[in-house]
């Protein structure tokens with residue numbers, strides 16, 4: 001190599017170094033911009049989710065406490081026998097404020113206590129018959145407006161005309177408070193009572209049981225059918241036009257809007273097969289239609305993820321195709337299948353639209369006794385309460401959403417744990 | 427390379443043996459339209475180790491997988507010609523695949539123990555074929571199989587640990603133990619050492635030598651040294667043809683076909 005050539009090489013090396021140096025700065029700037037964008041996107045997502053949680057929890061957390069007013073109830077045997085427990089409550093109220101007279105004022109006074117207090121007393125006496133004839137201090141459910149006021153959710157300093165609670169009622173409440181007769185208690189009834197027209201008496205037990213029964217039907221139907229379909233399609237079905245068509249349809253089914261399944265369920269299960277309306281069985285059948293594609297797709301992916309070497313090992317040992325599937329493929333694919341099932345179930349738990357179509361939106365105060373009795377489910381209960389005018393129902397709505405979210409989080413956590421625990425054991 | 431010799435694809439050497447276990451006659455395999463092996467005829471004798479060598483893609487695995495009909499599971503694979511095991515056509519309608527695979531076991535290239543315990547791995551074959559009357563008998567089969575595979579001393583204290591937790595060489599010996607647990611007549615080994623280190627490879631080679639007393643072994647290998655060390659006969663394949671067969675000594679010292687010679691001297695491969 002002669003000198004001029006060396007020089008040009010050195011010059012070009014120098015040039016490359018400079019250019020790279022310049023372009024490097026540009027590249028780093030682009031990189032920083034990209035990172036900032038990504039971080040911004042993540043932050044926006046976190047803020048949205050955080051805001052959602054904060055708003056729901058802040059309106060809903062107070063549902064777990066309920067205001068109660070302690071009154072000295074005189075269990076007059078005649079009234080107990082006649083079942084007129086409301087009269088006992090009213091008498092106890094009058095006893096607190098003997099000066100109140102006139103129908104108008106008395107009605108205001110009685111309005112401090114929930115209409116459900118009488119039923120509470122009835123149940124109390126039924127459980128404890130010895131109460132009849134005695135006097136006992138009993139914490140009674142306050143009316144929803146009182147409860148909201150005590151929780152600071154309605155403004156006591158607003159002009160009287162804008163308040164549901166009148167000035168007189170306020171004065172009585174302050175007096176009761178001074179006598180230490182107003183307390184907050186854990187709201188057990190929220191979890192043990194069914195729906196009610198009165199917000200302070202309304203609970204999610206009916207919706208919880210309804211959701212449980214509906215999901216049970218869904219799981220019992222969709223998991224075995226979905227796994228069987230996936231195994232058949234993956235391991236035994238011949239590859240031809242027909243199976244291709246089935247495959248495409250399963251994938252399409254997963255994208256069908258859920259309300260369409262509700263229409264189908266209404267036409268097929270209820271009108272044709274005569275499944276009772278509003279029943280968890282009908283809901284479970286509809287949700288099975290919706291969940292099946294999810295489970296089939298997840299199960300097929302799980303089966304496909306089982307390495308061919310394991311299949312060959314089994315076949316090479318002389319296992320029949322069914323033995324290969326049952327002994328080796330299924331156990332290895334099961335975690336993946338279960339994960340798919342849990343995610344499908346979580347989706348089904350949060351689903352309301354198709355259930356509206358089959359009448360699970362009716363007002364049902366009783367906790368459903370079985371898969372054939374009328375019921376509603378948690379998200380539909382949320383929908384129903386959100387539609388009610390009483391401000392106290394807003395609190396119930398958020399409370400029910402919190403419970404729903406807790407279940408969804410638990411199910412998703414279970415899926416994540418399952419996936420991590422059983423990931424790739426070969 | 428002179429053209430005449432290159433196109434000469436008639437198998438060189440004696441394909442027959444007295445008292446064969448397996449006889450292949452005119453075996454053709456194609457995957458869809460693509461031929462994989464053409465007109466292969468080969469006998470395999472009782473209690474011999476026969477090595478199959480040749481460049482990648484020449485059809486060694488394909489022939490091996492014909493012998494236990496594992497090709498049945500590949501869609502589009504078509505096998506013609508006859509293969510007999512102890513005089514019986516294994517592609518006959520009467521032949522049960524499950525029984526055939528119990529008689530012709532297979533060890534794969536990558537160790538593939540089941541993700542179950544060591545014990546369960548070995549016990550699996552006897553279980554599905556109903557070879558053991560009770561737990562005690564099964565225990566004994568597991569122990570003798572592991573002993574024959576030279577693995578017993580290393581795993582006897584951890585029979586309940588997963589087989590996948592063993593080292594690569596141990597896993598491959600576990601796969602051999604699993605295969606011999608059903609007392610097959612023939613063991614097919616498809617590059618059993620290609621995923622192993624030299625020490626593990628040496629152990630498997632010693633093992634193959636011992637197993638020869640009781641089993642017939644067909645081994646596909648990429649290592650010519652391995653073929654020379656463990657086998658009595660060698661078959662050389664080239665692009666789907668069986669080019670040359672003969673006693674290993676003779677093939678390695680005095681190959682008759684030009685292609686064999688080129689391969690052995692490393693001119694391609």
Ligand SMILES: Nc1ncnc2c1ncn2[C@@H]1O[C@H](COP(=O)(O)OP(=O)(O)O)[C@@H](O)[C@H]1O
Nearest residue numbers: 457461462481482483484485486487488489500
């Ligand atoms: N499952 C299969 N489908 C289609 N072609 C295959 C399949 N398996 C092997 N082949 C083809 O058959 C030929 C022989 O393959 P193989 O027997 O695996 O060769 P070797 O084991 O000697 O390397 C190759 O050309 C390969 O591409």
Ligand SMILES: [Mg+2]
Nearest residue numbers: 486487488616
């Ligand atoms: Mg191969």
